[in-house]
Amino acid sequence: MPEWIRLALVIAAKDVRAELRSKTALLSATVFASLVLVIFNFARDPTALSATDLAPSALWVTFAFAAMVAMNRSFTVEREHGALDGLLLAPVPSSALFAGKLLANLAFVAAVEAVALPLFVLFFNVDLSRALPGIIGTAALATIGFVAVGTIFGAMAVRTRFAELMLPVLLLPFMVPPLIGAVQVTSRLLAARPLSEMMGWLRLLAVYDVVFVTLAALAFAFVVEE
Amino acid sequence: MPSSDGGILAAVSLERSFGHVRVLRGIDLEVRRGDVLVVVGPNGAGKTTLLRVLAGLARPSAGEVRVLGRKLERTAPETRRPIGFVSHQSLLYDDLTLAENVALAARLYGMARPRAAAMHALQSVELAERAHQRPRELSRGLLQRAAVARALVHDPLLLLLDEPFTGLDVPAAERLRELLLERQRRGLGLLLVTHHLEEAWDLATRVAVLSGGRWLLEEGRVGPLVEFLPRYRALVNA
Amino acid sequence: MTILAGTAPIVTLDRARVVVRRGVIISGVALLGIAVVVVLALGFTPVEARQGLAQKIFYLHVPSAWCTLLAFSLVGIAGGLYLWLEDPRLDRFAAASAEVGVAFATVMLTTGPIWAKPIWGTWWTWDARLTLTLFLFFLFVGYLALRAAVHDRHERARFSAVVGIMGLLLVPFVHLSVYLFRTLHPQPIVLKPSEPSLPWEMLRTLLISTAMFTLLYIGYVTIRYGIALAADAREERDVG
Numbered sequence A: 001m002p003e004w005i006r007l008a009l010v011i012a013a014k015d016v017r018a019e020l021r022s023k024t025a026l027l028s029a030t031v032f033a034s035l036v037l038v039i040f041n042f043a044r045d046p047t048a049l050s051a052t053d054l055a056p057s058a059l060w061v062t063f064a065f066a067a068m069v070a071m072n073r074s075f076t077v078e079r080e081h082g083a084l085d086g087l088l089l090a091p092v093p094s095s096a097l098f099a100g101k102l103l104a105n106l107a108f109v110a111a112v113e114a115v116a117l118p119l120f121v122l123f124f125n126v127d128l129s130r131a132l133p134g135i136i137g138t139a140a141l142a143t144i145g146f147v148a149v150g151t152i153f154g155a156m157a158v159r160t161r162f163a164e165l166m167l168p169v170l171l172l173p174f175m176v177p178p179l180i181g182a183v184q185v186t187s188r189l190l191a192a193r194p195l196s197e198m199m200g201w202l203r204l205l206a207v208y209d210v211v212f213v214t215l216a217a218l219a220f221a222f223v224v225e226e
Numbered sequence B: 001m002p003s004s005d006g007g008i009l010a011a012v013s014l015e016r017s018f019g020h021v022r023v024l025r026g027i028d029l030e031v032r033r034g035d036v037l038v039v040v041g042p043n044g045a046g047k048t049t050l051l052r053v054l055a056g057l058a059r060p061s062a063g064e065v066r067v068l069g070r071k072l073e074r075t076a077p078e079t080r081r082p083i084g085f086v087s088h089q090s091l092l093y094d095d096l097t098l099a100e101n102v103a104l105a106a107r108l109y110g111m112a113r114p115r116a117a118a119m120h121a122l123q124s125v126e127l128a129e130r131a132h133q134r135p136r137e138l139s140r141g142l143l144q145r146a147a148v149a150r151a152l153v154h155d156p157l158l159l160l161l162d163e164p165f166t167g168l169d170v171p172a173a174e175r176l177r178e179l180l181l182e183r184q185r186r187g188l189g190l191l192l193v194t195h196h197l198e199e200a201w202d203l204a205t206r207v208a209v210l211s212g213g214r215w216l217l218e219e220g221r222v223g224p225l226v227e228f229l230p231r232y233r234a235l236v237n238a
Numbered sequence C: 001m002t003i004l005a006g007t008a009p010i011v012t013l014d015r016a017r018v019v020v021r022r023g024v025i026i027s028g029v030a031l032l033g034i035a036v037v038v039v040l041a042l043g044f045t046p047v048e049a050r051q052g053l054a055q056k057i058f059y060l061h062v063p064s065a066w067c068t069l070l071a072f073s074l075v076g077i078a079g080g081l082y083l084w085l086e087d088p089r090l091d092r093f094a095a096a097s098a099e100v101g102v103a104f105a106t107v108m109l110t111t112g113p114i115w116a117k118p119i120w121g122t123w124w125t126w127d128a129r130l131t132l133t134l135f136l137f138f139l140f141v142g143y144l145a146l147r148a149a150v151h152d153r154h155e156r157a158r159f160s161a162v163v164g165i166m167g168l169l170l171v172p173f174v175h176l177s178v179y180l181f182r183t184l185h186p187q188p189i190v191l192k193p194s195e196p197s198l199p200w201e202m203l204r205t206l207l208i209s210t211a212m213f214t215l216l217y218i219g220y221v222t223i224r225y226g227i228a229l230a231a232d233a234r235e236e237r238d239v240g
Helices: A003-022 A024-043 A051-079 A083-089 A094-124 A132-157 A163-190 A199-224 B047-054 B098-108 B114-124 B140-152 B170-185 B197-203 B225-237 C013-043 C053-085 C088-120 C128-149 C153-184 C200-239
Strands: B007-018 B021-032 B036-040 B062-067 B083-086 B158-162 B189-194 B206-211 B214-220
Touching (some): A003 A024, A003 A051, A003 A094, A024 A094, A051 A083, A051 A094, A051 A132, A051 A163, A083 B083, A083 B098, A094 A132, A094 A199, A132 A199, A132 C153, A163 A199, A163 C128, B021 B047, B021 B189, B021 B214, B036 B197, B047 B158, B098 B114, B098 B140, B114 B140, B140 B158, B140 B170, B158 B170, B170 B189, B189 B197, B206 B225, B214 B225, C013 C053, C013 C200, C053 C153, C053 C200, C088 C128, C088 C153, C128 C153
Parallel strands (some): B036 B189, B036 B206, B083 B158
Antiparallel strands (some): B007 B021, B007 B062, B206 B214
8 A cells, every 4th residue: 555544543542542442532532422412402492492393503512512522632642752743754645644644543433423423413402313314424524624623733733821711712613514514404404304415515524635635635734833 | 876975964155044143153063883973062152943953843044954965955855854853842742652752753754664673773772671650651861862762763964952961860870872873883973962961071072162153163172171071161252 | 042134034123113103004994994984874865765774884894794704714815825835924914804804793793783683683694794794703703713723833833833724724614604594594584794785886985985994994904014013123122
C-alpha cells in the first residue's frame, strides 16, 4: 500500500489503542451524550411537542457536542510529553498525519454515536426499523465533514491556553450546515418520506464533505509546521 | 549515502527570528561521523531553537540545513530520516508501554520489523526488563534512556540531544555518557546542547559556544575543562 | 538585539500616524455621506407600498450586510495570500478587516432586532441576510479569539489564515442551507426588511448608501491598520 496510507493507519492505530487504554474521551463523551438526551427528553412537554418533532434535533445536538469532547482529546494527548514532535520528526508527510488523526477521530465519534443511538431510541421511543440504514448513512455523511474541520481546528486549539473552549468557538459555525442537513434528512427518514425530498440536503452534505476534507488536508501542513 | 568526507549534517548561514527578535544569527556548522559536537551557552542563547531547526521541526528564517547533502525541508520528509532527536521532553505516550512507544517510532520510520527493532533498542539502553511498563512508572533517568532508545531505534546517523543531562543524578549521567560513547565509537555523530559543561566535557570531540544567537567559537576539545571555562565566561560576558 | 530588516518596509511611528490620519479623513467623508443617505432615504425616496416607512431601514441594513461580507471575504483572501507570500502586511490587514467586520456585524445584529420588534412584532427573522450576518459574526468572533490566544506572531498569522480561508468557503454552504430551508419551509407572511422591486429612486439611494458604507469600511480598516503599524513600530523600537 502507498506509504502515506500505511503511516496514516499507524498513527490512527496508535490513537485508538491509547484511547482504549485510558478511555477518558470515550467515557466523558458517552456520559455527556446520555445526559443531553435525558435533558432533552425531560425538558419537553409531551403534549405540546411530540417526540418525533424533537427527536432529530435532540439526536444531532447530542452527536455534535459529544464529538467535540472526543476530538479535543485527540490533540491534548499529543501535548503531554511533546509527543507531537515525535510524529513531526519522522519522515511522515503532513497529509498522512492528518489522515491518521482524522481516522482516529472518526472512530471515536462513531463509537459515541453508536452508544448514543440506542439511548436515543430508548428515551424518545422512536421506531427505527425502516429508517436505521438511512440514519446510519446520514450520520456517516454528516460526521465526516465536521470531524475533518474539528481535526484541523483541534491541532490549532491545542497550542492555545484555553484549548477546550477554543475548539467549540472555532468549530460551531462549521458544524451548522452539516447539522441542519442531518436533522432535515433524519426527520424525513423518521417520517418515512420519499428519497426525493432529501436529495437537496444529501447533496449539500456530500459537497460539504468533499470541500472541507480536502481543504483541511491541504491546510494541515500550515498548522503543524513551525 | 554519506558524502565522501563523512559529513552528515551541515548548517549554512542559519537564521531564525520570532517577530523582531533574532534568535539565531548566521550559524554555520558541520557534524561528521564520530563527531561529538558539544554546544554550550547561557540560557536564552538559542540552543533549543538551533536544535529544533537542525532536526527539521522548525523552519529557518534564512539559510538552510543539509542532511547528507540534501536540503532539509518539511515538504521532503525523507530528508529527516538520518536524524534522531532527544528532546528535554520524552516524546512518549503515557498510555502506551515502552515497547509500544519505541515500536511506534520504528513503524513511523518504516522499519521492517518494528517490534524486534524496539526490543533491540530497549536492550541497548538496558531497559528491556521494563519494556512493558508505562512512561509514568519511570524515574527521570529511566525516562531519558527510553527517550534515547526511541531516538535510536531507526539507526540514525546523527543524534541531536537537548540538555540530556538535566535532572539526572551522577550514576544516571554516567550511564548515559557510556551509552553515547559506545554509539559514537560505532560511527554515530552527536550534537549535544547543554549549559552544564561538566557533564558533557569528556564526551566532546569539539566544543562550540552559542551566545545571543551567535556562534562565538568552535574548536577541537583539547585540555581540561578548567582551562576552557575562563575563556568561555569571557566570551559569554563580553 | 538588532532589528531584522525584512522584505516589508520598515515600520515607523510616523508612517503609522500618516496612515491613521488618512483613515480618519476617509471615515469622516463616509460618515458624512451616510448622513446624506439618511436624508435621501427619508426625504427623497418613495415610500414602499406594502411596508411603509418601516422599510427604510433597508437602506442601512443591506449595505451593512454587504460590508460584513466584504470584510470577511477580504480576511479569507488576505489569509490565502499570506500562506502563499508570507508578507506580514497581509496578516495585519486581515486582522484589521476582521475587527471592522465584527463591528459592522454587531451593529447590524443589534439594530435589526431593535427595529424589527416594534415594527413587525418579532425580534428575529431567519431571512438570508440576517442569518448570514449572524454566521459571519460567529466566524469573526472565533477568528479574533484565536488571534488573541496565540502569542507567536508567525503562528498567529498562519492559524488565522487557515481559519479565514475555511470560513470564507463556509459562506456558500450557509447560504445554501438557508435557501434550502426556506424553499422547503415557506415562512408565514413575514414582516421584515425585504427587497421590494426597485424603482430607480430606491436603487439610487441603495447604491449611494452601499458606496458610502464601503468607503466607511475602507476608512475604518485604514485606521485600524495604522494602529497595528504603530503597535508594531513600538515593539520594534522597544526590542531594538
